[in-house]
Amino acid sequence: MALTVELALQLLQIGMVVAIAPLIMGITRKVRARLLRRRGPPLVQPYLDLWKLMHKEVVVAPNASWVYRRAPYVVFAATWVAAGLVPTYATGLLFSWSADLIAVIALLGTARFALALAGMDVGTAFGGLGSSREMMIASLAEPAMLLISFAVALIAGTTQLSAIAALFSTGDVGVRVSLGLALLALIVVGIAENARIPIDNPATHLELTMVHEAMILEYSGRHLAMIEAAAQLKLVLYFSLVACLFAPFGMAVGGDQSALALGIGIVTFLGKLAVFAVLLPIAETTVAKMRVFRYPAFVGSAFAAAALAVFLRFVSRGF
Amino acid sequence: MSPLWFDIAHLFAAGVLVLSLMLLYQDRITAVINVFALQAVVLSLSVGWQSIVQGAPHLLATAFIALIAKGIIIPTALHRIVRKLDVHREVERVVSGGLTMLAGLALVALSILLVQPVVETADPVAREDFAFALAVVLLGLLLMITRRNAVTQVVGFMSLENGLILAATGARGMPLVVEVSVAFSVLIAFIVFGVFVFRIRERFDTVDVNVLERFRGERREHL
Numbered sequence: 225m226a227l228t229v230e231l232a233l234q235l236l237q238i239g240m241v242v243a244i245a246p247l248i249m250g251i252t253r254k255v256r257a258r259l260l261r262r263r264g265p266p267l268v269q270p271y272l273d274l275w276k277l278m279h280k281e282v283v284v285a286p287n288a289s290w291v292y293r294r295a296p297y298v299v300f301a302a303t304w305v306a307a308g309l310v311p312t313y314a315t316g317l318l319f320s321w322s323a324d325l326i327a328v329i330a331l332l333g334t335a336r337f338a339l340a341l342a343g344m345d346v347g348t349a350f351g352g353l354g355s356s357r358e359m360m361i362a363s364l365a366e367p368a369m370l371l372i373s374f375a376v377a378l379i380a381g382t383t384q385l386s387a388i389a390a391l392f393s394t395g396d397v398g399v400r401v402s403l404g405l406a407l408l409a410l411i412v413v414g415i416a417e418n419a420r421i422p423i424d425n426p427a428t429h430l431e432l433t434m435v436h437e438a439m440i441l442e443y444s445g446r447h448l449a450m451i452e453a454a455a456q457l458k459l460v461l462y463f464s465l466v467a468c469l470f471a472p473f474g475m476a477v478g479g480d481q482s483a484l485a486l487g488i489g490i491v492t493f494l495g496k497l498a499v500f501a502v503l504l505p506i507a508e509t510t511v512a513k514m515r516v517f518r519y520p521a522f523v524g525s526a527f528a529a530a531a532l533a534v535f536l537r538f539v540s541r542g543f
Numbered sequence: 544m545s546p547l548w549f550d551i552a553h554l555f556a557a558g559v560l561v562l563s564l565m566l567l568y569q570d571r572i573t574a575v576i577n578v579f580a581l582q583a584v585v586l587s588l589s590v591g592w593q594s595i596v597q598g599a600p601h602l603l604a605t606a607f608i609a610l611i612a613k614g615i616i617i618p619t620a621l622h623r624i625v626r627k628l629d630v631h632r633e634v635e636r637v638v639s640g641g642l643t644m645l646a647g648l649a650l651v652a653l654s655i656l657l658v659q660p661v662v663e664t665a666d667p668v669a670r671e672d673f674a675f676a677l678a679v680v681l682l683g684l685l686l687m688i689t690r691r692n693a694v695t696q697v698v699g700f701m702s703l704e705n706g707l708i709l710a711a712t713g714a715r716g717m718p719l720v721v722e723v724s725v726a727f728s729v730l731i732a733f734i735v736f737g738v739f740v741f742r743i744r745e746r747f748d749t750v751d752v753n754v755l756e757r758f759r760g761e762r763r764e765h766l
Contacts, residue, residue, distance in 0.1 A: 401557035401558070532648065535651055
C-alpha cells in the first residue's frame with residue numbers, strides 16, 4: 225500500500241513536469257510579447273502547436289538514416305527522465321535516490337549528443353553548422369555545470385538533489401557566497417543550454433544566428449513535436465533545478481506525505497515556476513543577442529564563477 | 544564568534560575578490576571604473592563590519608577613508624580624465640578574455656593554497672582575509688599586466704591597494720596613522736598618475752602604453 229502511494233507520488237511528479245512544460249513556455253512567450261508591446265499568442269498555444277504537429281505528416285529526407293528517425297525520441301526520453309528526477313514539490317520520493325545532480329547532467333548530455341548527431345545526419349549545411357555551434361556551447365557549459373554541482377555538493381556533502389534540497393530548506397546553511405556564485409553560474413548555464421537570448425534566439429529563423437533551430441531545421445511532424453516538447457521540458461528542468469537548489473521553501477521535506485504538505489509543495493512549486501517564467505523574458509528583453517565569438521567569454525564567466533564558488537568553500541571551511 | 548557574523552564577514556571579503564575578477568572581465572573603460580568604485584564600497588563595508596566584529600573603532604575611520612577616497616573621489620576623477628582624453632567610448636582589446644580569467648582563477652587558487660598553511664593557527668576570519676587579500680593584490684597586478692590602456696593600469700594599481708587594506712583589517716592592531724598615510728600616498732600617487740597620463744597623451748596622442756615600447760628599442764610586429 226505504502227509503495228503504491230509512493231509510486232503514485234513519483235508518477236505525479238513525472239507527469240506534472242511534462243504536463244505543465246508547454247504552459248511555462250507559453251507564459252514566457254506571452255510575457256515577452258507583452259514587453260515588446262505585442263499581444264502575443266494565447267497561453268495554451270504551445271499545446272495547440274504540439275497537437276497540430278502530432279497530426280501532421282512526417283517528411284523525411286531520402287538520405288536520412290535511422291539516427292535521424294530515432295533521435296527525437298531519445299532526446300525527449302532523456303530530457304523527460306532528467307526533468308522527472310529533479311525534486312519539484314517534495315523530497316524523498318520513490319526514485320529520489322537516483323536523482324543525482326551528475327546523473328541529470330549526464331542525461332542532458334545524452335540528449336544533446338543525440339540531437340547533434342541528428343543535425344549532422346541529413347548532410348545539409350545548416351544542420352552541421354548548428355551541431356557544431358551546439359557542441360561549442362556545450363563544451364563551455366558542461367564543465368561549468370559540473371563545477372556548480374561540485375560547489376553545491378561540497379556544501380551539502382552529497383550530490384543527491386533530494387538530500388541537498390532537504391538540507392537547504394532547513395536554513396542551517398547560512399549566508400554562503402559560494403551558493404550565490406553557484407546560482408549566478410547556474411543561471412548563465414541555463415540560459416546557454418536552453419538557447420535563450422544572449423546566446424541563441426529560440427524564435428529566430430535568421431541563418432546567421434541560429435544554433436538550436438539550425439539543427440532541427442529538417443524535422444517535421446511528430447519528430448518536431450518531440451523535439452519541441454523536449455525543449456520545453458528542459459526549460460522546466462532548469463527552473464525546477466534552480467528552485468530545488470536555491471529556493472527550496474515550501475517543499476514537503478523528510479517523508480512528510482500528508483495531503484497538506486504535498487498541496488503546499490505543489491502550489492509553491494507552480495508559483496516558483498510562474499515567477500521564473502516571468503523573470504526570464506524580462507531579463508531577455510534587456511539584452512541583445514551576442515555574436516558567436518563572444519560566447520566563450522559569456523559562458524566562461526559561468527565557469528569562473530563556479531570555480532570561484534568551489535575555491536571560496538575551501539577558504540571558509542578549510543580542506 | 545557566532546557563525547552568522549563570520550558568514551557576513553566572509554560575504555563582504557569574497558565580494559571584494561569577486562569584483563576584482565569582474566575588473567578583469569570588463570573591456571570598457573567606464574565599466575572598469577564603475578566596478579572599481581563598487582569594489583571600494585564593498586571594501587569599506589567589509590572593513591566596517593570588521594570594526595564592529597573586532598570592536599576596533601579606528602577601523603571605522605579606515606572604512607570611511609576607503610569609501611570617500613576610493614569609492615567617490617577617485618572614480619569621479621577617473622571618469623573626468625577618461626572623458627577629457629576622449630577614450631570613454633573605446634573598447635579595449637584585452638589580451639584574451641578567457642585566458643585572463645583562467646589566469647586570474649589560477650592566481651586565486653594559488654593564493655588560497657599559499658595562505659592556508661601559513662596562518663593555519665590564526666582565527667578563520669584573519670585566515671580568509673589574508674587569502675582574499677593576496678588574491679586581490681595578485682589580480683590587480685594581473686590587470687596591470689594584461690591591459691594596454693594607461694587609465695586601466697591605474698585602476699589595477701588602485702585595486703591592488705584595496706587588497707592591501709583588506710589584509711590590514713585582518714591583522715589586528717594596525718595603527719590608524721599607517722592607514723591615513725597609506726590613503727594619503729594613494730591619493731598622491733593618483734595625482735601623479737593623472738599628470739603622467741596626460742603627459743603620455745600629449746606626447747604620443749594616445750594612452751596605449753604599447754606605443755612607449757618603441758622608445759625602449761623593443762619594436763613589436765603589431766604596432
